[in-house]
Amino acid sequence: MEYYSEKINRLIEELGRLPGVGRKSAQRLAFHILSLPKQRVESLAFAIEDAKKSVAYCKECFNLTDRDICPICANPSRNKRIIMVVENPRDLAAYEKTGKFNGVYHVLHGAISPMQGIGPGDIKLKELMLRLQKDVDEVIIATNSSLEGEATAMYISKLVKPAGIKVSRIASGIPVGGDLENIDEVTLLKALDGRVEI
Amino acid sequence: MEYYSEKINRLIEELGRLPGVGRKSAQRLAFHILSLPKQRVESLAFAIEDAKKSVAYCKECFNLTDRDICPICANPSRNKRIIMVVENPRDLAAYEKTGKFNGVYHVLHGAISPMQGIGPGDIKLKELMLRLQKDVDEVIIATNSSLEGEATAMYISKLVKPAGIKVSRIASGIPVGGDLENIDEVTLLKALDGRVEI
Numbered sequence: 454m455e456y457y458s459e460k461i462n463r464l465i466e467e468l469g470r471l472p473g474v475g476r477k478s479a480q481r482l483a484f485h486i487l488s489l490p491k492q493r494v495e496s497l498a499f500a501i502e503d504a505k506k507s508v509a510y511c512k513e514c515f516n517l518t519d520r521d522i523c524p525i526c527a528n529p530s531r532n533k534r535i536i537m538v539v540e541n542p543r544d545l546a547a548y549e550k551t552g553k554f555n556g557v558y559h560v561l562h563g564a565i566s567p568m569q570g571i572g573p574g575d576i577k578l579k580e581l582m583l584r585l586q587k588d589v590d591e592v593i594i595a596t597n598s599s600l601e602g603e604a605t606a607m608y609i610s611k612l613v614k615p616a617g618i619k620v621s622r623i624a625s626g627i628p629v630g631g632d633l634e635n636i637d638e639v640t641l642l643k644a645l646d647g648r649v650e651i
Numbered sequence: 652m653e654y655y656s657e658k659i660n661r662l663i664e665e666l667g668r669l670p671g672v673g674r675k676s677a678q679r680l681a682f683h684i685l686s687l688p689k690q691r692v693e694s695l696a697f698a699i700e701d702a703k704k705s706v707a708y709c710k711e712c713f714n715l716t717d718r719d720i721c722p723i724c725a726n727p728s729r730n731k732r733i734i735m736v737v738e739n740p741r742d743l744a745a746y747e748k749t750g751k752f753n754g755v756y757h758v759l760h761g762a763i764s765p766m767q768g769i770g771p772g773d774i775k776l777k778e779l780m781l782r783l784q785k786d787v788d789e790v791i792i793a794t795n796s797s798l799e800g801e802a803t804a805m806y807i808s809k810l811v812k813p814a815g816i817k818v819s820r821i822a823s824g825i826p827v828g829g830d831l832e833n834i835d836e837v838t839l840l841k842a843l844d845g846r847v848e849i
Contacts, residue, residue: 471680497668
């Protein structure tokens with residue numbers, strides 16, 4: 454490709470490897486980056502390297518953090534006896550944004566998926582069981598409402614229940630503001646099954 | 652925001668400043684970057700910094716390049732007597748990909764737009780006029796078919812014609828494969844005006 458010089462091609466190639474960034478977007482991003490002031494570009498490159506260098510798993514909950522223990526686990530006002538199990542840090546953030554959950558989390562970093570060759574040993578399950586040896590009142594399973602998420606929830610509940618710890622699963626149903634006519638049948642049935650008296 | 656640690660927030664913020672990247676995409680990109688092997692992340696950060704550091708304007712045509720003179724201008728088999736004027740390096744690349752244009756380019760880095768306060772002095776027009784003091788047979792104006800692009804084309808043609816140099820404008824009309832019924836009226840009229848005998 455004679456039309457872009459080597460370093461521009463290299464940049465386009467690197468950006469094009471990011472998820473959801475096609476060749477056209479990568480070109481657009483590359484030319485945008487080249488048009489930025491030098492200091493802004495350095496700041497972007499630094500943020501990328503620095504985050505990668507300093508971010509690791511929290512030793513307690515396996516959330517991503519740049520400290521030993523993440524701010525949530527380190528917060529003395531959080532209730533350590535209630536653990537919400539999520540698949541990844543973005544799911545954790547989603548619940549954290551609600552501002553209503555005062556327990557702590559456990560990030561599995563995946564879900565059991567025989568189709569993709571991901572077994573119980575490939576996610577942070579052993580680490581969850583270790584945490585349960587301390588005093589824990591309830592494990593809330595907030596894996597996704599997908600096949601893999603449900604299978605993982607099932608698996609965890611079978612592991613945890615014998616220890617005499619309460620296990621719960623977040624509710625499936627109609628999303629708030631959802632129009633019944635636009636909602637798939639499986640969700641409609643789940644919402645019916647999960648109905649609560651009012 | 653307690654739910655992401657500082658360095659992750661910083662990365663999300665930096666990514667979110669890129670064009671077309673909203674907060675959600677920035678989060679997705681950030682977690683993807685954190686999940687990559689260290690070496691891949693360094694390679695991305697390096698490509699960004701290195702491109703910005705080494706890429707500048709070609710001294711001839713103002714295309715972006717990591718050399719003094721871009722590969723197109725440096726190519727002795729290109730016809731220097733035909734100059735195609737484009738708004739930006741991506742437009743240049745679009746024509747270069749056709750592989751059929753054997754002249755050279757001139758990149759304006761913008762178009763005249765009184766609405767956005769961009770005048771003739773804000774784009775590489777003076778530089779074009781300087782180039783025309785050498786032997787040039789034709790200036791092909793390939794600015795966009797937008798209001799700004801057309802105004803810029805008009806302006807250039809008025810500047811260049813008195814010098815006795817042939818000035819042409821790329822054709823407007825129905826895109827190849829385009830369905831007439833889906834094409835806007837202005838384009839339809841332009842296609843009619845620009846009809847050629849067959």
